[in-house]
Structure formats: C-alpha cells, structure tokens
Amino acid sequence: MNINDLKEKFESVFKEKPDRVFFSPGRVNLIGEHIDYNGGHVFPCAISLGTYGLVSMRADDQVACYSLNFEADGVRTFSTKAIRYQADQTWLNYISGTVHLMQEQAGRAVRGFNLLIQGDIPNGAGLSSSASLELLVAYIANQTSQLGLSRLDLVKVGQAVENQFIGVNTGIMDQFAVAMGQENEALFLDVNTLEFDRVPADFGEYALLIMNTNKRRELADSKYNQRRAECEEALARLQKILEIKHLGDLDVETFEANRHLIADPILEARAKHAVYENQRTLQARAALMDHDIEQFANLLNQSHQSLKEDYQVTGIELDTLVQAAWDHEAVLGARMTGAGMGGCAIALVQKEYLDQVQTEIAQAYQQKIGYTPSFYLAEVGSGTCER
Ligand code: GLA
Numbered sequence: 001m002n003i004n005d006l007k008e009k010f011e012s013v014f015k016e017k018p019d020r021v022f023f024s025p026g027r028v029n030l031i032g033e034h035i036d037y038n039g040g041h042v043f044p045c046a047i048s049l050g051t052y053g054l055v056s057m058r059a060d061d062q063v064a065c066y067s068l069n070f071e072a073d074g075v076r077t078f079s080t081k082a083i084r085y086q087a088d089q090t091w092l093n094y095i096s097g098t099v100h101l102m103q104e105q106a107g108r109a110v111r112g113f114n115l116l117i118q119g120d121i122p123n124g125a126g127l128s129s130s131a132s133l134e135l136l137v138a139y140i141a142n143q144t145s146q147l148g149l150s151r152l153d154l155v156k157v158g159q160a161v162e163n164q165f166i167g168v169n170t171g172i173m174d175q176f177a178v179a180m181g182q183e184n185e186a187l188f189l190d191v192n193t194l195e196f197d198r199v200p201a202d203f204g205e206y207a208l209l210i211m212n213t214n215k216r217r218e219l220a221d222s223k224y225n226q227r228r229a230e231c232e233e234a235l236a237r238l239q240k241i242l243e244i245k246h247l248g249d250l251d252v253e254t255f256e257a258n259r260h261l262i263a264d265p266i267l268e269a270r271a272k273h274a275v276y277e278n279q280r281t282l283q284a285r286a287a288l289m290d291h292d293i294e295q296f297a298n299l300l301n302q303s304h305q306s307l308k309e310d311y312q313v314t315g316i317e318l319d320t321l322v323q324a325a326w327d328h329e330a331v332l333g334a335r336m337t338g339a340g341m342g343g344c345a346i347a348l349v350q351k352e353y354l355d356q357v358q359t360e361i362a363q364a365y366q367q368k369i370g371y372t373p374s375f376y377l378a379e380v381g382s383g384t385c386e387r
Pocket of ligand 1: 029032033034035036037170171172173174338339340
C-alpha cells in the first residue's frame with residue numbers, strides 16, 4: 001500500500017484526515033548473534049521494510065489504534081491513564097506498553113491520538129517487527145506530545161517494553177538498530193558502552209538477500225530466556241576465578257584456558273558461542289571495512305555453524321535454508337539472523353544470479369520442509385522518522 005492508500009484508509013476508519021505520517025524500519029543483524037546480552041559487539045542494520053504509522057491528535061486521553069495487519073480486530077482503544085498488560089491483546093500491548101513507559105520516562109502524560117499502522121515486515125520472522133512498532137510509537141509520542149526525549153531514551157524505552165511489559169529478556173540491539181539506522185550503513189555497536197560507529201554496508205557485487213523460513217517464532221515461547229540464563233550461569237562459574245563482567249570480555253585464548261571451570265558441556269558450548277561470536281564480529285567489521293567480502297562471508301558461515309552446534313537455536317528450517325544457500329555457487333555466505341528457532345536467514349548473493357538463486361533455494365527447501373520460503377531484497381535503510 002502506498003501512503004495515499006494509507007491516508008484514505010485512515011479517513012475511512014477515523015472519519016478525519018491524518019495529521020502526520022511516520023515510519024519505523026525492521027532490522028537484520030549481519031553478525032554478532034545472541035551477543036547483546038553477553039556484553040560484546042553486534043553489527044545490525046535497519047532495512048527498508050518497516051511499519052508505517054498515520055496519526056491524528058485527539059482532545060481526550062484515549063489512544064485508538066487500527067492495524068491493517070489485523071483488520072479483523074477493528075479499532076482497539078486504551079486510556080493513557082490506565083495502562084496494563086492484557087494477555088488477549090497481542091499487538092496492542094506493544095503500543096500501550098510503549099505509551100506507558102514513555103510516560104514514565106518523561107514524567108508526564110502522552111496526549112491521546114488516533115493511530116493507523118501498517119507493517120510490511122512479516123510478524124515473528126526475526127526482522128524485529130516488534131522493535132519497529134515500539135520505536136514507531138515512542139517516536140510518535142515524543143514528537144506529538146513534545147516530551148523532549150533523546151533517540152537513545154526511545155531505544156531504552158523500547159527495550160523496557162520487551163523486558164518489563166511483554167516479559168522477554170531481550171538485549172538492546174533491535175531497538176538500537178531500528179532507531180539509529182542510516183541508509184547503506186551498518187551499525188557496529190558495543191553493547192556495554194553503547195558507543196557505535198557506522199560502517200558502509202557495501203557488499204560489492206553481492207546483494208543482501210533475506211530468506212524467510214516462514215516458520216513462526218514466538219520469542220516469549222522460545223528458548224531465548226533459557227539461553228540467556230545459561231550464559232549467566234556459565235559466566236558465574238568463570239567469575240569464580242576470572243575477573244570479568246561479561247562473556248564478551250573474554251578473548252579466545254583466555255576462554256580456552258579456562259573453559260573447564262564451567263564444568264558442564266552444554267553451558268560450555270553456550271559460552272563458547274558467545275566468546276567466539278563476539279570475536280567474529282570484530283573481524284567482520286574489519287573485513288567489511290577492507291572490502292574483503294569473502295572473509296566477511298566466511299565469518300557469516302562460521303556464525304551459523306556456531307549457532308547451530310554450540311548455541312542450538314537454528315532448527316531444521318533455518319539449517320535447510322542456509323544449507324541450500326551454501327550449496328549454491330552464486331552464494332558467498334549465509335547465516336540465520338535474529339533470535340533463531342525459525343524466522344529469517346540472510347545470504348550474500350551475486351547480483352546477476354538473484355532470481356535463479358531464489359528459485360533453486362525455494363525448490364530445495366520445499367522438497368525437505370514441505371512449504372516454500374519467502375525472499376525479500378531489502379535495502380539497508382534509515383531509522384525511525386517522520387515521512
Ligand atoms: C532478538 C533480541 C535481541 C538479540 C537477538 C539475538 O532479536 O530481541 O536483543 O538478542 O534476538 O541476537
């Protein structure tokens with residue numbers, strides 16, 4: 001749907017014209033997976049797929065929401081004065097939770113508004129549709145109620161919505177990428193200091209293809225919180241001897257010399273992933289800056305292998321998709337992206353073979369899994385903004 005169609009739809013739902021139009025992207029993580037809660041480095045970028053929000057202001061304290069992705073739900077309304085989590089209100093919780101935590105952060109009320117949203121990021125596909133929505137609403141509230149919060153404040157509100165309102169113990173990567181992204185640039189972020197730099201997302205003759213397993217992943221139901229707890233336990237065991245705050249503080253040599261302290265093969269494997277993946281992320285940044293796409297792709301492949309074997313968050317769908325990509329001559333590298341356990345993978349594909357690669361990967365995937373994957377050729381886009 002283009003913006004004019006969205007405006008028409010807004011008018012037909014709310015019986016008035018929208019005042020303003022906002023957009024918030026999704027993200028892919030290039031590398032540095034399951035690292036943002038382990039004190040290391042991540043390397044995501046915002047993508048051109050995202051969530052649109054059309055807004056008109058109201059005179060009361062109501063927020064009335066209509067999602068074109070869930071039209072059957074109709075208009076859902078809540079008061080900014082009485083916000084609580086409601087188990088039966090899936091998507092609305094992200095909006096009400098964000099308004100709630102924006103008010104808390106700003107120390108004053110958000111004005112009521114009508115909101116029509118439309119997302120072209122598939123939900124639950126690991127492309128951060130929820131962070132996209134959180135930042136959209138945070139940005140809208142900040143602008144329309146002139147709360148004066150910084151972009152970084154909005155990022156933290158978004159993460160707090162996940163952690164405190166929805167109940168998933170996520171790190172800060174998704175909200176950071178969604179808010180801070182810029183066209184054609186990846187963000188290299190140190191999650192301890194929140195210092196970051198921008199690296200041109202230039203893959204030379206290769207395009208960044210997003211491949212969706214079409215297996216839905218629900219973060220709250222997933223192994224996400226479990227992995228996080230396993231890493232914390234591995235860290236606690238290492239801390240009996242080592243003076244470290246996070247697994248990300250370890251280099252490979254120190255980890256190898258001390259891994260026996262963990263004394264549990266599963267916890268050891270989880271920690272190994274965290275330590276090695278963080279080092280791979282540092283190397284990947286250097287490779288991309290040197291235009292060494294082959295080395296960059298190699299690191300992506302190693303990352304997937306580690307997420308499969310040591311971290312165990314891939315599953316048959318993601319492994320089949322990535323293997324089919326690896327098997328193709330025109331693919332330089334591929335890995336799962338996001339939390340895993342379904343959702344999406346990324347691949348670096350020679351631009352002139354893009355069509356052929358998609359057809360052949362789809363065939364291989366369909367044969368083994370029984371349904372087809374989807375593909376998106378997203379560009380590396382900019383962060384949450386007014387359109
Ligand atoms: C999800 C979380 C992020 C991050 C990734 C895995 O997307 O929201 O904070 O932990 O998984 O890298």
